[in-house]
Amino acid sequence: MNITPIIPDGYNGPIKQLTCRICKHLFYITQDDNRRLPEVRFCHECSLILLEELQNNQGVHALPPPMVAKEQPIVAPPPRAPVQPSSPVRIPQPRTIDREKMTVEQLLEEAAMLRKTWRYTEALASYEQALQRDPDCIAAHRGRCAMLRELGRRQEAQLAYDELVRLDPQSTKSWVGKGWALVHLKRYEEALAAFDHALQLAPSLSTAVSGKRFILEHLHRDEEAEALAQPDTKRTDRQPLAAQQCTTADDYYNRGEALLSLGQEDEAIRAFEACLGLDSLYLDAYERISRVHFSRDEHERELSIWNRALQLVPESAKLHYKQATVLVRLERYREALDACNRAIQLDGTSAIAFAEKGNALNHLGEYEQALHALDQAIALAPDFTSPYTHKAEVFANLRRYNRKKKGTQPWDLTSTTNRRTNCHKRHVPLHA
Numbered sequence: 001m002n003i004t005p006i007i008p009d010g011y012n013g014p015i016k017q018l019t020c021r022i023c024k025h026l027f028y029i030t031q032d033d034n035r036r037l038p039e040v041r042f043c044h045e046c047s048l049i050l051l052e053e054l055q056n057n058q059g060v061h062a063l064p065p066p067m068v069a070k071e072q073p074i075v076a077p078p079p080r081a082p083v084q085p086s087s088p089v090r091i092p093q094p095r096t097i098d099r100e101k102m103t104v105e106q107l108l109e110e111a112a113m114l115r116k117t118w119r120y121t122e123a124l125a126s127y128e129q130a131l132q133r134d135p136d137c138i139a140a141h142r143g144r145c146a147m148l149r150e151l152g153r154r155q156e157a158q159l160a161y162d163e164l165v166r167l168d169p170q171s172t173k174s175w176v177g178k179g180w181a182l183v184h185l186k187r188y189e190e191a192l193a194a195f196d197h198a199l200q201l202a203p204s205l206s207t208a209v210s211g212k213r214f215i216l217e218h219l220h221r222d223e224e225a226e227a228l229a230q231p232d233t234k235r236t237d238r239q240p241l242a243a244q245q246c247t248t249a250d251d252y253y254n255r256g257e258a259l260l261s262l263g264q265e266d267e268a269i270r271a272f273e274a275c276l277g278l279d280s281l282y283l284d285a286y287e288r289i290s291r292v293h294f295s296r297d298e299h300e301r302e303l304s305i306w307n308r309a310l311q312l313v314p315e316s317a318k319l320h321y322k323q324a325t326v327l328v329r330l331e332r333y334r335e336a337l338d339a340c341n342r343a344i345q346l347d348g349t350s351a352i353a354f355a356e357k358g359n360a361l362n363h364l365g366e367y368e369q370a371l372h373a374l375d376q377a378i379a380l381a382p383d384f385t386s387p388y389t390h391k392a393e394v395f396a397n398l399r400r401y402n403r404k405k406k407g408t409q410p411w412d413l414t415s416t417t418n419r420r421t422n423c424h425k426r427h428v429p430l431h432a
Contacts, residue, residue, distance in 0.1 A: 004040055004042055005033050006029075007030055014031040015030055020043040102129075103133070104133045108130055117316060124147040138164075138168050138171075141167060142164060142174065145164055145174075146177070152350070152352065154381070157181045158178070158187075161174065161181045164177070172205050173207075175198035185383060192215055195209075196208075249279035249282050253284065256268045256275065256285070268288070283316070287322070289305050317350050320343035328363065333364050334360075336360040351387070354376045359390045362393060362397065371391065
């Protein structure tokens with residue numbers, strides 16, 4: 001295999017941007033190297049690691065000569081004596097680069113790729129490093145706010161939005177983001193003030209109107225919420241977008257969104273698949289397709305979508321969590337537990353992964369472990385409601401289990417049929 005060359009110091013010619021197939025980072029080579037070499041799939045660091053691994057597993061003489069130009073025919077190596085099969089090549093760990101030399105633009109570009117592939121912890125690190133270079137970079141502040149929200153770090157997200165609106169007070173998007181950050185903290189009056197500020201800047205801003213109406217309905221201020229009702233122009237607004245000509249992955253994604261809003265689910269799926277054909281790492285497109293299958297109770301198809309995504313981005317904790325939720329719906333609780341554990345290994349601060357782990361353990365009848373996982377979720381995100389709900393279910397199941405042990409349970413928990421019937425009647429989850 002070839003070692004991907006690095007751009008020499010002082011070079012100022014044309015370059016080619018690529019994405020490493022192993023570490024998923026962006027890297028650059030000169031246009032001359034891109035034309036001269038066969039398909040370049042790995043960054044310089046990962047190509048070195050992969051070459052070393054191949055040498056360790058197959059021996060130096062098993063490798064073809066490096067740096068074969070595209071114009072040269074590929075010569076088959078001479079036949080060798082049969083050898084014992086070698087062990088599988090270990091996938092190298094993400095590269096280590098001299099990040100101190102990266103510019104703000106490079107860090108933002110890297111963060112955007114990590115964000116697109118749902119690697120939020122790593123994206124947050126890239127945004128924060130960009131802010132070390134330029135503390136007033138609005139794009140880095142905005143990205144940091146979004147990642148803190150995605151990671152469920154609600155208090156930090158609220159403080160980050162405070163800083164963002166201080167630096168960019170005319171941005172309606174920033175004020176709406178601050179409003180939702182405050183909603184997640186249940187600070188509703190402050191959230192209303194943030195949405196009102198956005199509406200002062202843009203009186204017809206739909207995102208601010210919907211946020212304000214959500215709070216008013218939640219607070220049972222129905223008359224005020226009704227006064228914010230607007231005529232439904234979504235279908236009219238979305239028609240041109242649904243019919244537009246598409247050339248990029250973003251175009252097809254936006255077309256799929258428009259088709260979904262118009263209720264054209266099959267056409268939307270085709271648009272999202274076209275998006276993935278142009279950019280297989282567009283994880284939001286996988287999520288939109290999975291939602292359609294979920295709405296149709298097509299959970300096996302829903303699972304297959306997440307399995308496709310995980311083959312490409314196994315480093316995403318959120319993908320493993322998404323896979324786990326579908327496995328729970330399919331009553332494949334042991335597999336769901338394994339998926340939750342993989343998510344937690346990748347991101348030990350994911351409250352939602354701990355909550356789903358507790359849910360899976362509850363279904364498996366492992367109640368003490370379920371309570372431990374749910375307590376961890378609550379410790380990580382005290383305002384997150386799902387762990388409390390699951391915890392109540394565990395305690396209810398423990399009471400039934402203890403009554404069964406004492407012989408006072410009015411139905412037989414050992415019978416699968418009775419267990420299904422009684423659980424459905426009481427709206428509690430089915431246990432394995």
